[in-house]
Amino acid sequence: MQEKLGRKRSALEPQDFVIVNSTARFWGFVFLIDRGYADEGRITRIGGQMELLYSDQTREIIGALYKVYNQLGYGYREKEYQRAFASELERLGIKFKRELYCHLKFNGEIISKFYIDFLVEYLDKDIKIVVELKVVEDFHKKFFDQTMTYLTTNKLQLGLLAIFTRKNVLIKRIINQKG
Secondary structure, X not given: OOOOOOOOOXXXXXXXXXXXXXXXXHHOOOEEOOXXXXXXXXXXXXXXXXXXXXXXXXXXXXXXXXXXXXXXXXXXXXXXXXXXXXXXXXXXXXXXXXXXXXXXXXXXXXXXXXXEEEEEEEHHHOEEEEEEEEOOOOOOHHHHXXXXXXXXXXXXXXXXXXXXXXXOEEEEEXXXXXX
């Protein structure tokens, strides 16, 4: 995979890439500035512009997350942000499942159970996106691993990991290469 460096600006542009740090490289992720990480196989170039996987749908979801943060600010529990996000998705007419129960089987036996915060569905386009919300100050590897587990277990391609911090909401795109 060829890595490209870009400079950070206030307006997010998907063609700007940055390798975040040695820890992120150790995890095997290539990060997109403020938007998450992706592999080159999931980004296509259209007329000189780079197109992200499900870009229109993720733009809607990210807009809803920003609206929640802009109205509520910082200082609430994860459940309150989830309720507000669910309310905003309903207002926008976006279908979703909340706290979706999933399990992992091995040899026909359930070996693990978990709940996905949100599974946002665009049924007319057969698109499903996992959205995980956290109230923390920084991204941690365990959150990426958790979201990737949800994606691989359910054979989905894209997850959004959103963290509500003191200063703002930060969102990363997580791509399941096997999805």
